[in-house]
Amino acid sequence: MIEFQSVHKQYGNGTVAVQDLSLTVEAGTITVLVGPSGCGKTTLMRMVNRMIDPSSGSVLLDGTDIRERDPARLRRGIGYVIQQAGLFPHRTVLDNVATVPRLFGNSRRDARRRAAELLERVGLPNDLGKRYPVQLSGGQQQRVGVARALAADPPVLLMDEPFSAVDPVVRADLQDELLRLQDELGKTVLFVTHDIDEAIKLGDRVAVLRQGGYLAQYAAPDDLLAEPADDFVTSFVGRDRGYRRLSFLDSQGVCPEQADTIRIGDTSADVPSRAGWVLALDHERRPRGWLLPDATVDGQLTENQLLAGGSLYTEGTSLRGALDAALSAPSGLGVVVDADGAYVGVVTARHVLDLIESRRRSVTTEGAVP
Amino acid sequence: MIEELLKFFGSPSNREMVLDALAEHTYLSLVPLLLGFLVALPIGRLAQRVYWLRGMLLGAANVFYTIPSLALYVLIPGLFGWPLLSSNNVVIALTIYTAALLVRPTLDALESVPGHVTAAATAMGYRTGRSFLTVELPLAVPAIASGVRVASVSSISLVSLGALIGTGGLGKLFTDGFQRWYPAQVLIGIVLTVLLALVVDLLLVGLWRLITPWTRAGGRVLPS
Ligand SMILES: Nc1ncnc2c1ncn2[C@@H]1O[C@H](COP(=O)(O)OP(=O)(O)OP(=O)(O)O)[C@@H](O)[C@H]1O
């Protein structure tokens, strides 16, 4: 657990970067610091490993004031990942990852063995270990950065905009990977970003900071979307927060209906007679696309006679996916699949909206917090 | 000319004289190169870390570099109370030149190490000394290297001037050769000096390549 107790930071030139701020980061959770550029996120984060000492106030790590700890030793127990990965250009990937175990006095051999395990853990092939950082893509460098931070198995992980320099697809991969690792490892993570979507996706709790180093709101992501504390948070959280909030609504009550289906390879004789949209499945019952109402099939059905489908909704995930599946399908029918990707049924946008509506009603009648 | 050269090398005492001069020249130029580097390194580091000292240190380095070398060769024995002909005078004078020459490139090289890399070293739990020796210095090597190559040439050519006070390595071959009007000997002195400079330069380049394997790992450049 990390506790910031009325920490304040004024730099030599008079800039106040953090304004009398108190915040508790629970052990084993991801807490995200989010806010516009220059609002003091990095400053606040660097107070934890004493790269910056607060002008006043104190930071406690598991109950002890970190000022009582030797900075270098303290840092070896805190993983740190930065934006450009900060890898050492003159060391191979393997030796980069072995850095902290080496600082702890492990032999080169043990440190490298540990490093190799970590590379595998973050999803990098073993032979990458022999390369130098320049020989990796940005996404791979970030993974190495994460592996290096985890190498000595520190209970606390600081991450300063670790994914902001990579393209959106790679970023999404890295975020998923972090969540997966966190499930396995249960570290206390303090994560800095200026991207509110990233904050909402990753954070168990999100701290929104405002210019001048003020804490504007500290809440679970769902609450942040539901009840922004003030105009600043409202505008920072952005426009479609209502829609994005669906990510936090579970699938309870979703009941898919059956659509007409046909198999790839079937002939026109197999097309169901009703004049509606027909969903085509392959031989493992995975959805492949839609057949227009009243469409005829020449010979055997092939994929190029189909209209591409919308996004798929995996059973049991949040309502956002269900609504998106319905809105993106040409037929207006969102396709529901199971964890293996096999067809389960379809839902309409109306069905999902009714569900949201009925939940809102039950919450208000029970008088619980919305 | 060829005839004269053959005649010159025909004499065993001449051969021995040339080899001795070459050995002395190598010693008198490389020892100061090493010592000068070792002196410039902490000064460059100090200039990097202590901002208000920077101007002073760089200024002092410039001043030392502008003292004529011949004056130093004569001044140093006076200061240390050594005989005028001691080769230590040359070693100390050239160490001062090399150091003066290398302070600036060392500072620039250390400054060129990316901030996110040094920040990462600190964040991993390196103490300042270890970070300097195992992270910053290795990364500064390629930039320091070009300074050292210039210093090696300068040092090799300045050794010859020592001949005027009697300890000049290959320089003795010119002074002696001119005095006795023996062009073959002058030529040998010049050619060997140039060759020595070339060989030392090649060895230095080889050394850098050996200790900086990462600079040859082709690929994308790190985003800075
Ligand atoms: N060493 C320093 N000396 C003086 N002012 C500083 C220093 N470091 C940061 N600042 C100032 O303190 C404020 C907060 O900086 P900080 O780096 O913590 O912001 P940030 O939220 O991390 O910004 P970004 O998203 O751009 O990384 C800024 O106004 C910055 O200019």
Ligand SMILES: [Mg+2]
């Ligand atoms: Mg920052």
